[in-house]
Amino acid sequence: MGIAWGEYKSDSYDELFEAPGQARPAGRKLAKYLAELTAQELSERRLAAELAIKVMGISFTVYSEGQNVDRSWPFDIIPRVIPKAEWQRTEKGLKQRVRALNAFIQDIYSEQKVIKDKVFPRALLADSVNYRKQCEDVKPRGGVWAHVCGSDLVRDRDGTLYVLEDNLRVPSGVSYMIENRAVIKRVFPELFETTAIRPVDDYPAQLYDTLAELSPRSGNRPNIVLLTPGIYNSAYFEHCYLAQQMGVALVEGPDLFVDDDDVCYLRTIEGPQRVDVIYRRIDDLFLDPEVFNKESVLGAKGLMRAWSKGKVALANAPGAGVADDKVVYTFVPKFIRYYLDEEPILPNVESFLCYDDKQREHVLENLDKLVVKPANESGGYGMLMGPKSSKKEREKFRELIEANPRNYMAQPVLSLSTAPTLVDGGIEPRHLDLRPFILSRENPYVTMGGLTRVALEKGSLVVNSSQGGGSKDTWIVDTDEGDE
Amino acid sequence: MLSRVADNLYWCGRYLQRAENTARLVTVNGHLLLDLPKQVQTGWQPLIEILGMEKKFASLYDDATEANVIRFLLTDERSPASILSSVRRAREIVRTVRDSMPQETWEKLNDINLLLQADGDKGLNRRYRQEFLQRVIDACLLLFGVLTSNMSRDVGFQFLRLGTNLEQADMTTRILDVRSVNLIHTRAAEELRPFENIQWMSVLRSLTAYEMYRRLVRERVQGDRVLRFLLQDREFPRSVVFCLVRMQRTLPKLPEKRSVERAITRTLALLRDADVESLMEKGLSEFLDEVQVGIAGIDDALSDAYFKAS
Numbered sequence: 001m002g003i004a005w006g007e008y009k010s011d012s013y014d015e016l017f018e019a020p021g022q023a024r025p026a027g028r029k030l031a032k033y034l035a036e037l038t039a040q041e042l043s044e045r046r047l048a049a050e051l052a053i054k055v056m057g058i059s060f061t062v063y064s065e066g067q068n069v070d071r072s073w074p075f076d077i078i079p080r081v082i083p084k085a086e087w088q089r090t091e092k093g094l095k096q097r098v099r100a101l102n103a104f105i106q107d108i109y110s111e112q113k114v115i116k117d118k119v120f121p122r123a124l125l126a127d128s129v130n131y132r133k134q135c136e137d138v139k140p141r142g143g144v145w146a147h148v149c150g151s152d153l154v155r156d157r158d159g160t161l162y163v164l165e166d167n168l169r170v171p172s173g174v175s176y177m178i179e180n181r182a183v184i185k186r187v188f189p190e191l192f193e194t195t196a197i198r199p200v201d202d203y204p205a206q207l208y209d210t211l212a213e214l215s216p217r218s219g220n221r222p223n224i225v226l227l228t229p230g231i232y233n234s235a236y237f238e239h240c241y242l243a244q245q246m247g248v249a250l251v252e253g254p255d256l257f258v259d260d261d262d263v264c265y266l267r268t269i270e271g272p273q274r275v276d277v278i279y280r281r282i283d284d285l286f287l288d289p290e291v292f293n294k295e296s297v298l299g300a301k302g303l304m305r306a307w308s309k310g311k312v313a314l315a316n317a318p319g320a321g322v323a324d325d326k327v328v329y330t331f332v333p334k335f336i337r338y339y340l341d342e343e344p345i346l347p348n349v350e351s352f353l354c355y356d357d358k359q360r361e362h363v364l365e366n367l368d369k370l371v372v373k374p375a376n377e378s379g380g381y382g383m384l385m386g387p388k389s390s391k392k393e394r395e396k397f398r399e400l401i402e403a404n405p406r407n408y409m410a411q412p413v414l415s416l417s418t419a420p421t422l423v424d425g426g427i428e429p430r431h432l433d434l435r436p437f438i439l440s441r442e443n444p445y446v447t448m449g450g451l452t453r454v455a456l457e458k459g460s461l462v463v464n465s466s467q468g469g470g471s472k473d474t475w476i477v478d479t480d481e482g483d484e
Numbered sequence: 485m486l487s488r489v490a491d492n493l494y495w496c497g498r499y500l501q502r503a504e505n506t507a508r509l510v511t512v513n514g515h516l517l518l519d520l521p522k523q524v525q526t527g528w529q530p531l532i533e534i535l536g537m538e539k540k541f542a543s544l545y546d547d548a549t550e551a552n553v554i555r556f557l558l559t560d561e562r563s564p565a566s567i568l569s570s571v572r573r574a575r576e577i578v579r580t581v582r583d584s585m586p587q588e589t590w591e592k593l594n595d596i597n598l599l600l601q602a603d604g605d606k607g608l609n610r611r612y613r614q615e616f617l618q619r620v621i622d623a624c625l626l627l628f629g630v631l632t633s634n635m636s637r638d639v640g641f642q643f644l645r646l647g648t649n650l651e652q653a654d655m656t657t658r659i660l661d662v663r664s665v666n667l668i669h670t671r672a673a674e675e676l677r678p679f680e681n682i683q684w685m686s687v688l689r690s691l692t693a694y695e696m697y698r699r700l701v702r703e704r705v706q707g708d709r710v711l712r713f714l715l716q717d718r719e720f721p722r723s724v725v726f727c728l729v730r731m732q733r734t735l736p737k738l739p740e741k742r743s744v745e746r747a748i749t750r751t752l753a754l755l756r757d758a759d760v761e762s763l764m765e766k767g768l769s770e771f772l773d774e775v776q777v778g779i780a781g782i783d784d785a786l787s788d789a790y791f792k793a794s
Contacts, residue, residue, distance in 0.1 A: 231580055243583070255486050267486065268486055269791075270485075
């Protein structure tokens with residue numbers, strides 16, 4: 001027989017069930033449908049999904065694996081369901097947050113009112129590794145620096161959605177969000193007939209519009225390119241995917257050059273072709289060997305020159321990472337009040353900053369209970385998971401924090417919500433998070449849901465695909481429609 | 485089209501054509517050695533010379549034994565001349581331009597790569613070599629089939645074609661160059677005359693030209709006719725003139741570049757004007773060198789005109 005939901009129990013907040021055997025309203029149809037499938041049917045669907053992923057060539061790249069750089073995307077077929085009403089509120093909160101972040105970046109590179117008004121300490125800026133002097137006094141169109149933002153949301157035991165971090169440099173994952181939906185449509189087509197699931201596929205078109213708005217030349221169709229570091233990058237699949245979906249050229253550093261007129265050109269067989277907008281998926285420091293890392297062959301000489309003179313637009317703008325820092329993160333609620341004069345809709349996770357003597361003391365005393373994060377790492381690297389750490393690891397972090405307090409912050413361990421996930425022994429709860437993507441422009445756009453990442457290992461809280469995470473399709477379900 | 489993508493497609497064509505030619509070259513040399521008497525045994529060294537890899541080979545191996553040369557040409561990762569290297573480079577290229585080619589290209593290329601990895605050692609063993617090489621050749625032909633039947637005749641396809649044709653013209657000239665030196669040597673000694681023919685036959689066979697030659701020439705295999713056929717024939721797809729004419733016909737589909745056109749026309753004129761009979765008596769090697777310079781000139785012109793735009 002099918003799944004016995006009565007036996008499914010989670011120690012945390014569960015996304016699908018409010019109590020054993022009792023699904024939340026938005027997920028009722030899904031739970032009922034799954035319960036009607038036999039174990040054999042379920043495993044057939046799972047195989048079908050795996051096959052679809054192979055055939056569609058959905059892959060991601062793992063660094064240290066030598067020749068074999070492509071790996072199939074780990075995917076769980078049971079969707080994660082979010083009710084539409086909750087999502088609408090979240091969407092508002094995300095737009096609000098990114099608006100404040102952009103205002104902060106613009107301010108910090110020009111007047112620095114936020115420092116003069118003592119909302120943000122100058123000392124923190126001085127130590128920021130993502131602050132770029134070269135960006136001072138540059139004014140990108142509309143004051144938008146972070147055109148594409150990927151914010152990570154987690155839900156704690158009490159059901160509240162918190163923002164865990166904002167990725168403002170080169171956030172990735174959005175292509176998987178779209179591909180996950182395509183896979184699920186192949187696997188569970190019946191469910192789409194009975195449930196009002198919001199579509200997610202217009203992201204590439206929205207991204208294209210966002211980029212096109214940035215063109216320094218008016219009139220003609222702008223020449224937009226996607227700049228990738230190349231096939232060894234873990235997100236290369238996504239770069240290809242987005243370039244293809246937007247119908248723009250996928251280029252590498254050596255394809256571009258900036259001439260004496262500060263205009264950026266593309267090397268083509270017809271000769272040089274002017275570029276208007278670069279959606280860059282390489283880090284600031286590799287963008288331009290003239291200004292940053294001299295060894296870089298990923299970017300193009302003179303790109304910063306062309307950008308600061310307004311001859312080419314870069315998305316995200318260089319220097320936007322100054323706000324993508326786990327220490328700056330803790331100030332975002334203040335920024336929302338300061339710049340927008342509004343109350344934050346989405347809360348931050350409680351955080352302790354190690355540069356502050358009192359807070360640092362608290363952190364050092366409670367290393368075994370907290371998660372310690374370096375300010376500028378992503379992908380889950382360089383963290384200390386207090387409750388799971390060894391004494392040696394905690395000692396190492398104590399030294400690291402004392403040597404460079406500005407670079408560390410700590411948060412309580414959240415329990416992270418769970419959702420039913422198909423594993424070898426049947427169906428079990430697994431922890432997950434959510435990464436929606438926000439496009440900033442005159443009329444901002446938020447993806448319908450986002451990428452749900454799930455820690456496939458039992459009890460694990462690490463959801464990164466580079467560290468054994470998988471993903472689920474995310475459904476924003478309208479419960480007002482239909483027969484409920 | 486991006487210069488880099490054009491460049492990549494061109495080289496993809498070259499590497500695939502090279503892999504196929506190398507497989508044929510090894511096959512035919514093996515057959516030839518079975519037929520020749522000891523005095524005219526050339527061994528395996530000429531294959532290294534044909535590919536212009538003398539230095540590289542010497543840096544990796546002590547002598548040109550059968551086992552060493554075969555390894556060097558089939559599965560040695562360190563050898564730029566090995567089929568494995570050609571296939572891997574083609575694969576790396578296709579990975580970066582996957583969006584310009586049919587999906588099947590990638591799959592078929594993976595198949596060849598897997599074949600070399602899994603069964604590469606069979607090529608080292610005389611008993612299985614023939615069968616193994618045939619599989620490699622089949623796999624290459626399958627790939628060309630996928631490309632010609634599934635790929636739009638867009639600009640990208642033209643660059644791929646430029647690559648396969650230039651590589652073939654280059655290979656044909658190299659094979660003739662190295663083999664003919666030995667043949668002229670054979671000619672000098674009266675008692676070895678009977679073996680001259682089978683050597684010319686093997687030249688034809690390395691280019692799968694034997695049957696086509698017989699149908700066209702209808703006489704027994706003779707040096708000057710073989711040369712004329714492989715250099716000047718207008719209908720045989722591996723003759724140098726045929727390849728260059730194909731390249732010439734491709735040009736109108738690309739942005740106009742006089743330098744490329746001139747380089748091709750010049751080399752074609754050189755080939756068409758050649759008096760093959762007198763070259764057989766004297767100056768063949770110098771002439772073939774000149775053709776090689778011409779081909780290298782076309783490669784340079786293409787690179788300057790399309791791949792380095794700035």
